[in-house]
Amino acid sequence: MKYQVQVEISLKKGMLNPEASTIQRALALLDYEVEDTATVEIVKFTLEAANPDVAREEVVQMCERLLCNPVIHDYQIQMEAAGD
Amino acid sequence: MKVGIIRFPGSNCDRDVFHALHLAGAHPDYVWWNQRDLSQFEAIVIPGGFSYGDYLRAGAIAAITPVIDGIKDIVKEEKPVLGICNGAQILAEVGLVPGVFTLNEKAQFICEWADLKVRTNRTPFTHLYQKNEVIKMPIAHAEGRYYTEYIDELRDQDQIVLGFAGDNPNGSLDAITGVCDLEGRVCAVMPHPERASESILGSDDGLKFFKGILDF
Numbered sequence: 001m002k003y004q005v006q007v008e009i010s011l012k013k014g015m016l017n018p019e020a021s022t023i024q025r026a027l028a029l030l031d032y033e034v035e036d037t038a039t040v041e042i043v044k045f046t047l048e049a050a051n052p053d054v055a056r057e058e059v060v061q062m063c064e065r066l067l068c069n070p071v072i073h074d075y076q077i078q079m080e081a082a083g084d
Numbered sequence: 085m086k087v088g089i090i091r092f093p094g095s096n097c098d099r100d101v102f103h104a105l106h107l108a109g110a111h112p113d114y115v116w117w118n119q120r121d122l123s124q125f126e127a128i129v130i131p132g133g134f135s136y137g138d139y140l141r142a143g144a145i146a147a148i149t150p151v152i153d154g155i156k157d158i159v160k161e162e163k164p165v166l167g168i169c170n171g172a173q174i175l176a177e178v179g180l181v182p183g184v185f186t187l188n189e190k191a192q193f194i195c196e197w198a199d200l201k202v203r204t205n206r207t208p209f210t211h212l213y214q215k216n217e218v219i220k221m222p223i224a225h226a227e228g229r230y231y232t233e234y235i236d237e238l239r240d241q242d243q244i245v246l247g248f249a250g251d252n253p254n255g256s257l258d259a260i261t262g263v264c265d266l267e268g269r270v271c272a273v274m275p276h277p278e279r280a281s282e283s284i285l286g287s288d289d290g291l292k293f294f295k296g297i298l299d300f
Contacts, residue, residue, distance in 0.1 A: 015231075016189065016229075016255070018187050018188060018189055018190060018191035019187065019191055021191070022191045065148070066140070066144065066145075066148060067140070069141060069144070069177065069184055071183060071184040071231070071232070071233070072184055072186060072231065
């Protein structure tokens with residue numbers, strides 16, 4: 001079975017996000033006053049696995065071993081069966 | 085003494101480090117990212133640059149290459165390992181030193197001379213300096229802001245190697261810009277000692293980092 005996977009990588013709560021602060025200041029230059037700006041990184045791929053549990057477990061390992069740095073990152077996994 | 089300089093695609097301070105090690109009296113040689121066996125070397129330096137284009141995060145992809153297993157063996161054999169700039173980011177990604185070097189507070193690439201305080205001289209790279217000695221070396225990075233959840237442990241265990249002595253240009257926690265492992269043999273520093281290894285460069289304060297390896 002093939003699964004379409006989307007991993008959303010964000011900074012842990014309370015971590016400084018200089019990229020988001022810069023974007024928020026740039027928006028203010030255009031007179032858009034916004035708060036709580038955040039950025040996330042999204043990695044997408046298709047994965048073949050026996051069942052959803054196996055697929056998810058493999059993606060968790062990818063996050064812990066490469067996609068995220070556990071010191072600063074949280075991640076969310078979205079997964080759905082890929083259509084033919 | 086044979087010292088290995090690790091090269092990844094995107095390393096760009098490898099030849100500078102070679103020159104500085106040569107000046108210090110060592111016998112440097114280059115090693116590519118896919119070499120697993122480093123047993124011929126007495127010490128290892130991971131130079132700066134932009135390994136794998138800094139894709140994903142600085143150092144993240146270099147951290148999973150075969151040469152890293154070789155470096156872990158070197159650490160087990162109690163031989164010294166120094167990571168400079170991108171090399172420091174790689175050592176943090178591997179987890180050989182605590183914490184992380186992440187995006188600068190102002191999200192800018194900073195390239196300037198910095199006054200630095202040697203906060204421990206128990207490492208092979210800093211033992212020729214006095215503790216709290218202030219030295220001048222350049223920094224050049226976008227992802228150099230040091231962060232750790234375990235700052236108290238780092239202080240208690242004498243794992244802070246270098247700190248900014250004046251301004252804290254990248255917003256690092258406690259102005260930290262160099263840390264080491266528990267034993268002090270694996271050091272990760274953001275400033276570039278090889279770019280301060282002869283007076284014609286503006287400072288030779290960094291040369292002792294390399295000389296220190298030889299007679300530790």
